[in-house]
Amino acid sequence: MLRLHDTLSGRTVAFEPRDEGRVSMYVCGPTVYDVPHLGHARTAVVFDVVRRYLAWSGFDVAFVSNVTDIDDNIIRRAAKENSTEQEVARRYEQLYWDELDRLGVLRPNRSPHATEYVDDMIRMIDELVRAGHAYVVEGSGVYFAVDSFPRYGELSHRKVADLLESAGGRVEVDEEKRSPVDFALWKAAKPGEPTWESPWGTGRPGWHIECAAMSLDLLGERFDIHGGGNDLVFPHHENERAEAEATGRRFARYWVHSGMLNVGGQKMSKSLGNFTTLADALDSYDPRALRLAILQTHYRKAVELGADELAAAEKAGHGLDNMLRAAEVAGVDHKGAEPVDEFVDAFRDAMDDDFGTPEALGAVFEASREANKALGEGDTQRAASLVATVVELAGVLGVEVRSGLGEGDDAIDAKVVARNEARASRDFARADDIRDELAAQGIVLEDTPHGTVWRRT
RNA sequence: GGCGGCGUAGCCGAGUGGCUCAGGCAAGGGUCUGCAAAACCCUGGACGUGGGUUCAAUUCCCACCGCCGCCUCCA
Numbered sequence: 001m002l003r004l005h006d007t008l009s010g011r012t013v014a015f016e017p018r019d020e021g022r023v024s025m026y027v028c029g030p031t032v033y034d035v036p037h038l039g040h041a042r043t044a045v046v047f048d049v050v051r052r053y054l055a056w057s058g059f060d061v062a063f064v065s066n067v068t069d070i071d072d073n074i075i076r077r078a079a080k081e082n083s084t085e086q087e088v089a090r091r092y093e094q095l096y097w098d099e100l101d102r103l104g105v106l107r108p109n110r111s112p113h114a115t116e117y118v119d120d121m122i123r124m125i126d127e128l129v130r131a132g133h134a135y136v137v138e139g140s141g142v143y144f145a146v147d148s149f150p151r152y153g154e155l156s157h158r159k160v161a162d163l164l165e166s167a168g169g170r171v172e173v174d175e176e177k178r179s180p181v182d183f184a185l186w187k188a189a190k191p192g193e194p195t196w197e198s199p200w201g202t203g204r205p206g207w208h209i210e211c212a213a214m215s216l217d218l219l220g221e222r223f224d225i226h227g228g229g230n231d232l233v234f235p236h237h238e239n240e241r242a243e244a245e246a247t248g249r250r251f252a253r254y255w256v257h258s259g260m261l262n263v264g265g266q267k268m269s270k271s272l273g274n275f276t277t278l279a280d281a282l283d284s285y286d287p288r289a290l291r292l293a294i295l296q297t298h299y300r301k302a303v304e305l306g307a308d309e310l311a312a313a314e315k316a317g318h319g320l321d322n323m324l325r326a327a328e329v330a331g332v333d334h335k336g337a338e339p340v341d342e343f344v345d346a347f348r349d350a351m352d353d354d355f356g357t358p359e360a361l362g363a364v365f366e367a368s369r370e371a372n373k374a375l376g377e378g379d380t381q382r383a384a385s386l387v388a389t390v391v392e393l394a395g396v397l398g399v400e401v402r403s404g405l406g407e408g409d410d411a412i413d414a415k416v417v418a419r420n421e422a423r424a425s426r427d428f429a430r431a432d433d434i435r436d437e438l439a440a441q442g443i444v445l446e447d448t449p450h451g452t453v454w455r456r457t
Numbered sequence: 458g459g460c461g462g463c464g465u466a467g468c469c470g471a472g473u474g475g476c477u478c479a480g481g482c483a484a485g486g487g488u489c490u491g492c493a494a495a496a497c498c499c500u501g502g503a504c505g506u507g508g509g510u511u512c513a514a515u516u517c518c519c520a521c522c523g524c525c526g527c528c529u530c531c532a
């Protein structure tokens with residue numbers, strides 16, 4: 001039985017899907033105005049694993065993740081690059097998907113764009129205005145009236161009074177808004193900005209309304225899980241929820257938020273400018289290392305992902321590869337072998353407890369060690385089951401274990417034969433020369449009980 | 458100021474009122490190997506500080522110190 005931490009209730013609760021056997025989840029995606037960084041990777045990997053685990057657990061998962069393709073940052077960027085908003089958004093969105101692909105993050109079933117949903121948003125805003133939850137300020141836009149929605153603040157556990165108190169100094173006081181905590185549903189057109197027609201004049205939608213419109217359209221009321229980085233809890237998700245529920249619709253049932261990625265103890269973010277781009281990280285490390293490094297920390301906690309952590313995770317991942325290679329070399333066929341319950345159960349228990357990936361990974365590594373042991377003892381049957389366990393469970397976490405066993409290269413094979421002839425005649429100097437020569441080409445030899453094999457570093 | 462979180466061995470990082478216990482990386486010692494590679498075995502060292510509750514606290518309570526997040530665009 002899966003339990004997960006729900007931001008709204010502030011508790012870890014039993015998960016019961018809206019529709020038996022099916023899970024609907026919506027995860028807030030990026031605003032595409034700059035290159036993706038490591039922080040995006042964390043959120044993407046976390047929810048990718050949630051999705052994979054739910055699917056592995058037998059649920060039919062509908063996974064929707066949006067792309068915000070119109071907002072202030074994109075407009076600013078387009079102006080700076082002397083380009084168009086569409087062009088900026090298109091370019092950075094492509095980069096985003098490309099790099100998530102490299103990370104092994106499964107593509108969403110649907111990835112709606114804000115600009116495709118303007119009509120829906122307008123309808124929703126119109127409903128809010130009619131219901132008295134929103135008001136029009138001529139020449140400025142349409143605003144959500146926070147005081148019309150008493151449950152405002154429930155999700156982020158804030159009191160409107162407290163917000164008002166801090167709002168004075170922090171939120172730009174807009175004379176046109178009735179209250180500093182009110183927020184824009186529709187922004188009136190400014191010169192040079194992309195605009196859409198609306199009952200309130202030309203303009204563009206505010207940010208939060210897009211997710212409310214898209215999630216409800218694609219997943220329906222009371223969809224199961226709404227996710228995102230925990231920096232979105234307030235105001236984004238609070239506002240989304242207010243908008244959706246003020247129309248009388250029932251919104252998300254469980255709210256799941258992932259922690260931030262820190263660098264030097266501080267949150268990695270665009271605005272702080274302290275980010276490592278995803279591309280750089282992926283060029284420097286095995287993408288699986290990023291995944292492992294991310295999953296070795298519980299998803300709700302801040303994680304520090306520096307060079308040391310990534311290097312350590314990379315080695316850990318290669319350890320799994322080494323195990324699989326040893327199994328293949330020994331002729332162990334894990335395909336079709338039954339995973340070992342002991343480890344599968346431990347894995348499931350860990351994951352069922354609010355996606356405890358660090359502990360789940362522990363089970364994977366232990367199974368890997370046991371597999372190596374079984375291989376060493378020549379117990380191929382047990383080895384096959386253990387290898388199957390590792391491959392299966394790592395797979396649930398999105399980590400593909402690869403043996404890396406080199407084959408089908410005549411030139412290398414010839415050298416291996418030559419080296420083994422030298423070894424047989426105890427000409428170790430020559431044997432080592434050959435090995436060094438291959439090493440210089442990035443080929444590592446391993447002399448196993450089943451013969452000499454090679455792999456690329 | 459309001460709300461929330463964190464502080465665990467060299468590093469990252471789980472977890473628990475008492476049981477040999479995470480796990481990964483690193484270090485030292487061993488086994489295997491001609492030497493390596495890979496693997497396995499063993500070892501060291503932990504729970505921010507001060508109180509309290511308890512037969513027993515790293516785990517519960519209080520205080521303190523330190524760090525971080527949200528309160529503004531942000532994954």
